[in-house]
Amino acid sequence: MRSLILQYLNLSYNQLTMLPDSIGLSDSPEDLKQLSKLILSNNQLTILPDSIGNLEHLSKLDLSNNQLITLPESVGHLQNLIEINASDNNINQLPENISNLKNLSEFYLSDNQLTELPDSFGEIRMAIWWEQTTSWNPQKMVILPKKSPLVSAH
Numbered sequence: 001m002r003s004l005i006l007q008y009l010n011l012s013y014n015q016l017t018m019l020p021d022s023i024g025l026s027d028s029p030e031d032l033k034q035l036s037k038l039i040l041s042n043n044q045l046t047i048l049p050d051s052i053g054n055l056e057h058l059s060k061l062d063l064s065n066n067q068l069i070t071l072p073e074s075v076g077h078l079q080n081l082i083e084i085n086a087s088d089n090n091i092n093q094l095p096e097n098i099s100n101l102k103n104l105s106e107f108y109l110s111d112n113q114l115t116e117l118p119d120s121f122g123e124i125r126m127a128i129w130w131e132q133t134t135s136w137n138p139q140k141m142v143i144l145p146k147k148s149p150l151v152s153a154h
Helices: 050-054 073-077 096-100 119-123
Strands: 008-010 037-039 060-062 083-085 106-108 126-128 142-144
Touching: 050 073, 073 096, 096 119
Parallel strands: 008 037, 037 060, 060 083, 083 106
Antiparallel strands: 126 142
16 A cells, blocks of 8 residues: 655644654654645744754745744755745844755745844845735845845845
8 A cells, every 4th residue: 555645734823832853853754754845834933943954855834923033054954945934933043054045936034033144145046025015016026146235245
């Protein structure tokens, strides 16, 4: 009998305060390691386990509307990530290795506590979306090239 592999997991709108440390580790169920989309929005998460960086097939990670202060360095290991939504948190810094995410095309960081971006941030080529109130306006999308003076200026 062939077992099904879980590729999409939506745990949004719960009261989660933490994820198990074993998520993404070799002793976690094999189907979790195959996740391509992990939706954790609208919970009470304050921290993510480092083992989240072992979910190597992840292409979308939605962490919006939580209470995160930072993203773990291990997020920089998620080479297949195309989209991260970390808006509406309390994030005050990003890991320096965020520039390792070469496939990242959308990174939502609105409504956080960021005062600066890592020096490596200018090495990312991605789409940046600006919000006007609560609506998205794709006509205002800007593609920042690698080493953009807009991003790498201090």
